[in-house]
Structure formats: structure tokens, C-alpha cells
Amino acid sequence: MNDVIQAPTIEYGTLAPLLVVFGAAIIGVLVEAFAPRYLRKSVHVPLTLLSLAGAFALVIVQVAVNSVPKSASAMGAVAVDGPSLFIWGVILVLSFVCVLLINDEGHFVASAAAVPGSSDEAEAEAAGNQHTEVYPLVLFAVGGMLLFPAANDLLTMFVALEVMSLPLYLLCGLARRRRLLSQEASMKYFLLGAFSSAFFLYGTAMLYGYAGTVSLGGISKAMSTGSLLDPLLLIGFAMTGVGLLFKIGAAPFQAWKPDVYQGAPTPITALMASGTLVAAVGALLRVFWVALGNLDWNWRPVIWGVAALTMIVGAILAITQTDIKRMLAYSSIAHAGFLLVGVMATFGSAEQNAQSLKAILFYLAVYGITTVGAFAVVTLVRDPGGEAGHLSRWAGLGKRSPVLAGVFAFFLLAFAGIPLTSGFFGKYAVFAAALNSGAQPGDQMGGWMAGLVVVGVIASAIAAFFYVRVIVLMFFSEPAADGPAIAVPSMGTVAVIAVSLLVTVGVGLYPESVLAVANDAASSLFIR
Amino acid sequence: MTTHYLILSGLLFAIGALGVLVRRNAIVVFMCVELMLNACNLAFVTFARQVGNLEGQIIAFFVMVVAAAEVVVGLAIIVTIFRTRRSASVDDANLLKY
Numbered sequence: 001m002n003d004v005i006q007a008p009t010i011e012y013g014t015l016a017p018l019l020v021v022f023g024a025a026i027i028g029v030l031v032e033a034f035a036p037r038y039l040r041k042s043v044h045v046p047l048t049l050l051s052l053a054g055a056f057a058l059v060i061v062q063v064a065v066n067s068v069p070k071s072a073s074a075m076g077a078v079a080v081d082g083p084s085l086f087i088w089g090v091i092l093v094l095s096f097v098c099v100l101l102i103n104d105e106g107h108f109v110a111s112a113a114a115v116p117g118s119s120d121e122a123e124a125e126a127a128g129n130q131h132t133e134v135y136p137l138v139l140f141a142v143g144g145m146l147l148f149p150a151a152n153d154l155l156t157m158f159v160a161l162e163v164m165s166l167p168l169y170l171l172c173g174l175a176r177r178r179r180l181l182s183q184e185a186s187m188k189y190f191l192l193g194a195f196s197s198a199f200f201l202y203g204t205a206m207l208y209g210y211a212g213t214v215s216l217g218g219i220s221k222a223m224s225t226g227s228l229l230d231p232l233l234l235i236g237f238a239m240t241g242v243g244l245l246f247k248i249g250a251a252p253f254q255a256w257k258p259d260v261y262q263g264a265p266t267p268i269t270a271l272m273a274s275g276t277l278v279a280a281v282g283a284l285l286r287v288f289w290v291a292l293g294n295l296d297w298n299w300r301p302v303i304w305g306v307a308a309l310t311m312i313v314g315a316i317l318a319i320t321q322t323d324i325k326r327m328l329a330y331s332s333i334a335h336a337g338f339l340l341v342g343v344m345a346t347f348g349s350a351e352q353n354a355q356s357l358k359a360i361l362f363y364l365a366v367y368g369i370t371t372v373g374a375f376a377v378v379t380l381v382r383d384p385g386g387e388a389g390h391l392s393r394w395a396g397l398g399k400r401s402p403v404l405a406g407v408f409a410f411f412l413l414a415f416a417g418i419p420l421t422s423g424f425f426g427k428y429a430v431f432a433a434a435l436n437s438g439a440q441p442g443d444q445m446g447g448w449m450a451g452l453v454v455v456g457v458i459a460s461a462i463a464a465f466f467y468v469r470v471i472v473l474m475f476f477s478e479p480a481a482d483g484p485a486i487a488v489p490s491m492g493t494v495a496v497i498a499v500s501l502l503v504t505v506g507v508g509l510y511p512e513s514v515l516a517v518a519n520d521a522a523s524s525l526f527i528r
Numbered sequence: 529m530t531t532h533y534l535i536l537s538g539l540l541f542a543i544g545a546l547g548v549l550v551r552r553n554a555i556v557v558f559m560c561v562e563l564m565l566n567a568c569n570l571a572f573v574t575f576a577r578q579v580g581n582l583e584g585q586i587i588a589f590f591v592m593v594v595a596a597a598e599v600v601v602g603l604a605i606i607v608t609i610f611r612t613r614r615s616a617s618v619d620d621a622n623l624l625k626y
Contacts, residue, residue, distance in 0.1 A: 005582070115611050155587050162594045166601045173605055183612060184621040186605050191557055191618070194598055195548050198564035201591065202541055205571035205584075209534075212579035214587065259624040 011073040014062070014080045017055035017088055018150075021143040024051030028136030037129070044135035048099050051139065055146075056092040059085055063520075072152040072527055076215055079152035079286070079527045083357060086521035087149045087282045090365045094274040095142040097372050097499060099135075100492035101267035101379065108134055108174045108265060109182075116179040131174055137167040138271065145275045149282025152290075152527070153215040154204040154240065157283060161200065161247070164279060165193050168272060172264040177386030185263025192246070192256045200243025206236030207291075216291035217528055223294040237292055237299065244287060247280035250306050250340060251313040254333045258321075261329035266387060269325060270375035273332050274368035281339050281364060285357070289346050290526050296347055300445055303344045304452055311337030311459035319466045323389045324378055327466065328371075331415055334463050335367055341456050342430040345437035345449070350525065352437050358522035359429035362515055366414075366422035366507050373500025374411040377404060380487045388484035394470065396479025401486045405474045407501055412467040414504045417460055422507035425515070431456060533574040540567035554606045554616045558599075565595045 012019065024047055031043050062068065063085055072079040101107075108131050111124035144164025151157035173186030208214050210232040211222035223233070246253040261269045288299055314334025321327040342363065345356035381388045381397065381404075388394065398405035414421035417428075431453050438449025489497070507514050540563055547560030569588045576584025610616045 005586075112608065155590055159590060159594060162598065166597060169601055169605060173608065180612065181623050183605070183609050184623055187554060187609050187618070187621055188624070190602055190605050191548070191554065191561070194558070194561045194602065195545075195564075198541075198544070198561055198568065201565060201568040202571065204587075205537075205568050205575065208572065208584055208587070209575035209578065212575075212581060213583060263624055 008075045010075075011069070014067075014069055014073045015078060017058045017062075017092070018078070018143060018146050020051050020055045020058065021139055021146060024048065025136050025139035025143055028139055032133055032136065037132075040132040041130075044132050045099075045103055048135045048139055049096065052092050052096040052099065052142065056089060056096070059089045059092065063089075068524060070527070072217075076217070077153055077156045078147065078150050080150055081527045082521040082524035083282065083285070083361060083526055084150040086361050086518060087278060087364070088146050090361075090368060091142065091145050091275050091278055094278065094368045094372060095138070095145070095271060097369070097496050098267055098271040098274070099138060100496050101270055101372070101376055102134060102138060103492050104267070104379070104490050105130075106176055107267055107379070109176050109179060112174055130176075134171065134174065137171055141165075141167040141171070141271070142275065145279035148279040149286060151283065151286070152217070153213075154207065154219075154287075154291075155214050157287070158197070158201055158204060161197055161243070161283075164276065165197070165247075168268070168276070169193060171268045171271075172260055174268075175263070175265040178263075181263040182265065183263075185260045188263075189256055189260040196243050196246035196253065199239045199246075203236045203239025203241070203243065206232045206239065208236075210236060216287065219291040220293055220528065223292075228295060228297075233295070234298065237295060238302075240287060241299070241302070244280060244284040245306060248277055248284060248336045248339070249333050250336050251310040251333065252306075254310065254313060254336075257333055258317075258326045258329040261332070262323055262325045262389070266325070266375050266379045270372045273328070273371045273375065277332065277336065277339075278364045278368055281336075281343070281360065285343060285346065285360065286526055288343065289353070290528055293528075300344055300347065301448075303340055304445070304448055307337050307340035307344060308452060308455045309337075310334070310340060311456055313337075315459040315462040315466075318463065319469075321466075322391050324391055324394060324470075325375075325389055327391070327470070328374060328378075331463065331467075332371065334459060335415070337459065338427060338430055338456060339363060341434050341452055344452065345430075345434040347437050348440045352433075352440060353525060354519075354522045355436060356430075356433035357525065358515070358518045359426075359433040361518040361522055362429050362511075363426035365514055365518070366426050366503070369500050369503045370411050370414045370423065373497055373504065374408065374415070376493055376496040376500065377408045377411065379493065380404060380489055381484050382487050383484050391470065391473065393480070393484050395473050395477040396483065398475035399479050400483060404486060407497060409471045409474065410501065411504065412470055414508070416464040416467040418464075420508045422504045422511070422514075424508065425511040427456075427460065429515075530574045530578045533570060537567045537570040537574065540564075540570065552617050552619055554609065554618050557618060558602050558606065562595060562599070565591060565598075 110129045114120035147160035151160050169190040173183050175182035211219040249257040314330050318330035342360040414423035417423040544560045544564035572584040572588045
């Protein structure tokens with residue numbers, strides 16, 4: 001116990017994107033404290049958008065001048081490697097787009113502290129108030145999302161997990177309409193999220209007991225000399241796994257997802273469904289690949305089961321849903337399962353690892369942007385009391401508003417993985433990587449990998465059924481007489497839908513564009 | 529002699545996890561989560577003693593700070609729910625299902 005704590009060296013240049021986002025979040029808090037109410041929004045919006053764009057530019061500069069570091073930054077706490085930078089770029093683009101949605105009027109509550117239906121609430125609404133705290137909260141959440149997949153030790157990862165989650169718990173409870181649902185979603189997300197992060201932390205403690213360090217590389221090193229059957233190691237691996245799988249919403253830890261996605265304000269749902277998933281898959285990959293790489297005998301069968309269960313549960317339960325946001329939530333669960341198929345394929349030789357990593361990165365990028373587009377469309381179909389959530393309200397939308405229904409149908413086809421959409425190439429890349437890994441000599445799970453791909457294909461077919469069902473409902477049934485109104489979209493929402501559509505079509509036609517970038521990012525692999 | 533502390537930490541964690549699963553009041557559920565975090569802290573400082581470095585003790589400080597932040601957010605959410613529903617029971621919040 002004679003260590004002296006050394007003053008750390010921080011690579012400010014490498015970490016600049018993170019620092020920009022966190023710095024802007026802190027400035028946002030100061031704006032809340034000192035700027036008069038009428039000025040706040042006009043300060044927050046440019047601040048938030050510029051900081052996200054600036055951080056993205058810094059990521060691009062870092063990749064362009066080819067200064068991707070070969071070792072972890074900030075005393076080994078943050079690993080800014082090829083995959084991290086790709087994930088950062090994706091998260092920053094997705095959150096930028098989501099902020100454009102968040103920016104729309106009428107999504108967030110006038111006064112969260114006022115009881116729903118009370119005179120306080122009516123007063124706050126009449127005064128035209130709207131919580132502008134949303135912007136710094138989103139920036140903190142995005143900062144956490146950036147740090148989470150780049151964390152190179154389990155403590156940093158835990159802190160990042162909380163920095164990402166805590167603002168999201170609050171944001172979930174801030175919907176302007178259907179506030180009871182929103183508050184309930186917030187409480188469920190909070191209690192389950194805190195429960196799962198306690199599991200993650202106890203797992204971290206066990207791994208610390210095993211390895212004497214929480215750095216991912218250190219754990220891996222300890223494993224190469226120590227026993228692989230130590231209960232501390234196995235318990236630690238299982239419990240950190242629970243925490244991470246909860247965050248990506250894999251079965252059997254998926255229960256929170258439909259409730260939270262339905263109750264949260266739709267722009268926040270879009271942020272969670274895209275950004276959080278990307279960040280959590282990145283973190284899961286890093287822990288399993290960097291720290292627990294030597295344990296793949298143990299974790300691959302587990303991930304096999306979880307992936308199969310997640311795909312099946314997501315696809316089958318989505319069929320029974322009557323609410324559009326819940327249906328998209330179950331679809332997101334099924335997609336988390338497809339991503340886990342890719343995670344399972346990160347095994348064996350460096351080329352195999354790079355191939356499956358590339359597939360996962362590509363999938364994350366294209367799935368994320370399509371998801372944001374789909375939720376952007378959901379915000380536009382409105383009943384008097386808020387968004388028209390129930391599927392029956394969507395009947396005949398194609399006759400009322402062919403463009404909007406057509407765009408939504410296209411997003412659904414991309415989720416289903418129909419050729420000529422980006423979703424097809426995502427699924428193809430992941431399944432191909434899985435089959436390849438099974439074909440490697442010496443892989444005892446070869447046949448199992450093929451089996452998992454078969455399960456994946458069946459799940460995709462089931463999923464295609466409920467996507468197509470919504471399309472049929474929109475185009476081939478009569479619109480109800482008192483059908484929902486289509487809100488006139490703001491410039492921001494139009495931009496979001498247009499960008500998502502362009503990317504989904506563009507990548508569907510020229511997948512090489514994004515694949516090449518993903519390939520460059522993946523070929524350097526995670527820093528061990 | 530660190531085994532006893534580890535057993536105690538495991539017990540605390542199990543009591544916390546059980547409490548989360550069986551208790552109905554959101555505040556009590558939340559306290560049980562905090563108990564789980566404290567069980568983690570005990571495990572960290574015990575292991576720090578066992579492996580002989582300071583890392584575990586430092587982590588315990590980080591966990592305390594995170595737990596404090598979590599209390600702020602959690603109580604805000606639970607109090608809002610209570611003001612709306614006049615109940616903090618997790619069973620009463622049942623609008624989102626199926």
C-alpha cells in the first residue's frame with residue numbers, strides 16, 4: 001500500500017471531442033442559472049448544435065491527419081482507437097439529428113414540477129414555458145455515450161454508464177402530453193437501470209478481486225497467467241455482462257425497453273434507440289473482446305443463447321403490439337439480437353475480428369439513422385391529445401399523406417432488411433461474419449454459429465411480417481373519419497427525415513461508402 | 529482475514545437485490561439499490577486490502593459520488609410520481625404494459 005498517487009497526464013488533443021461536449025454541457029448549466037428565461041432557448045440551441053458539430057469535426061480531423069493513437073489516453077482510462085472514433089462519429093451525427101427533433105416545440109413539459117392537470121400546470125403552459133434544461137441534459141447524456149464505449153477500465157466505464165443514464169432517466173419523464181405515462185416510464189427506467197448498474201459494479205468488484213486492477217488490459221493479462229476457473233472471475237464476468245446486456249436491451253433483460261420507449265418524449269426515444277444502443281454495443285464489445293478475450297470459451301455460448309432469445313422475443317412480441325412506439329421498441333430488441341450475432345463472431349484470428357467488427361460498426365451506423373428517421377415520422381402523426389400511438393389510428397395514412405406514409409414504409413422496409421435499403425447490407429454483413437467465424441478451423445462452435453444465423457434469418461422473416469403489416473395498414477385500409485392530423489413539420493423535422501431517408505437510400509445503393517470507413521476503423525481493432 | 533468481509537458484502541448485496549424484487553414502495557426499492565452499491569464498496573475496499581493497492585479504495589470514493597448523484601435523480605423522479613399519484617407504490621404505476 002505504498003503507492004503514491006501520481007499527477008495524471010491527459011492527452012487533451014486526443015480527448016478533445018469528449019471535452020467539447022462536456023464543456024458545452026457545463027456552459028449550458030450556467031446558461032440555465034444566469035440567462036433570463038426568454039433568452040435561454042436561443043442560447044442553448046446554437047450552443048448544443050455547434051458543440052456536437054465541433055466535436056464531430058474534431059473526430060474527422062483526428063482520423064484525417066491519421067493520428068489515431070496506438071495506446072490508451074488519460075493514464076490508460078480512455079482508449080481512443082479506430083472503433084472508438086467511428087462510434088464517436090456515429091453518436092455525434094445521431095445526437096445532432098436528435099437535437100433537431102428535440103428542438104421542435106411541444107415535446108417537453110412546461111413545468112415538470114407541476115402536478116398533471118393542476119392549475120400550476122395550466123399556468124405554466126399559458127405562460128409559454130418549456131424546460132430548456134433539456135439541452136444540457138442531452139449534452140451530458142451524449143458525453144456519457146461518447147465515454148462509455150471508449151472507457152478502457154471498468155471504473156471509467158461505470159462512471160460513463162451513469163453519466164449517460166442519469167440525464168436520460170430525467171428526460172424520459174419530461175413529455176408534455178400523457179404525463180402519467182411519461183413519469184411512469186421514467187420511474188421504471190430509473191429503478192431498473194439503477195438495479196442493473198449495481199450488478200455491473202459488483203461484477204467490477206469481483207474482477208478487481210481477481211485481477212487486482214480494473215483496467216481491461218490488466219484483467220486480460222491476469223487471465224493469461226491466472227486460473228480461468230476462479231469463481232471471482234466467473235461471477236465478475238457474469239455480473240458485468242448483465243449490466244451491459246441490460247443497456248442494449250437483450251432478452252431476458254429487455255422488459256424496460258417497450259415501456260420506456262413508449263412513455264418517453266419521442267425525440268428522447270429516438271436518442272435512446274440510436275445513441276444509447278450504439279454506445280452500449282461498443283462498450284459490450286470492448287469488455288468482452290479486450291478484457292474477457294481469453295474467456296471466450298465461457299462467454300460465447302452465453303451470448304449465443306442471449307442472441308437467439310433476444311431475436312426471437314423481439315420479433316414475436318412485436319407482432320402482438322398495438323402501439324407504434326412499443327412496436328418499434330420490440331423491433332429495437334430484435335435488432336439488438338442481430339447485433340449480438342455479430343458480437344459472437346468476434347473470435348479467433350485478427351482478420352475474423354476485423355470483419356465482424358466492421359459488420360457491427362456498419363450495422364450500428366445505418367440502423368441508428370433509420371431509427372431516428374422512423375421516430376421523427378412518429379412525432380408528426382398527431383391526435384388532439386398528443387401523438388397518435390395506437391396502430392389503428394395509422395390506418396389509411398397512405399391515402400391522407402402519401403409522402404409521409406411512403407417515407408415511413410421505406411424505413412420499415414429498411415428495418416426488415418429488404419435489398420436496396422441500408423438494413424439489408426447491415427444484416428448481410430453481420431450474418432456473413434458469423435458464418436465465416438463458424439467456418440474457422442478450430443472453432444468448436446462452428447455448427448452452432450450456422451444455427452444462430454438460421455435463427456437470425458427466421459427472426460428476420462417474422463420481423464418482416466409485422467413491418468409489412470403496418471405498411472398494409474397504411475396503404476390498403478380506409479382512413480378513419482376522425483383520423484389523426486398530420487402536423488406541419490418544422491424545418492428541423494424535415495431535415496431529420498430527409499437526412500435519414502438519404503442515408504438509408506444512399507447506403508442501400510452504395511454500401512461501399514460507409515463500409516469503407518467502417519473497414520478502416522475496424523482494421524485497427526480495439527487497443528488491447 | 530478478508531473472507532468475512534467478502535461474505536458480508538455478498539450478503540448485503542443479496543439482501544439489497546431481494547429487496548428490490550419484493551418490496552413495493554419505490555423509496556424502499558431505491559434504498560435497496562443503494563444497499564447494493566454499498567455492498568460493492570465494501571467488496572472494493574476489501575479487495576484493495578487483499579491485493580495491496582489503492583485502486584479499490586479510490587473506486588469506493590467514485591462510487592459514493594455516483595450514488596449521491598443517483599439519489600438526486602431518483603428522489604426527484606419518485607417525488608414527482610408521488611405528487612401525481614399520491615402513492616409511491618411501484619404496483620400502482622401500471623399504465624404501460626403489454
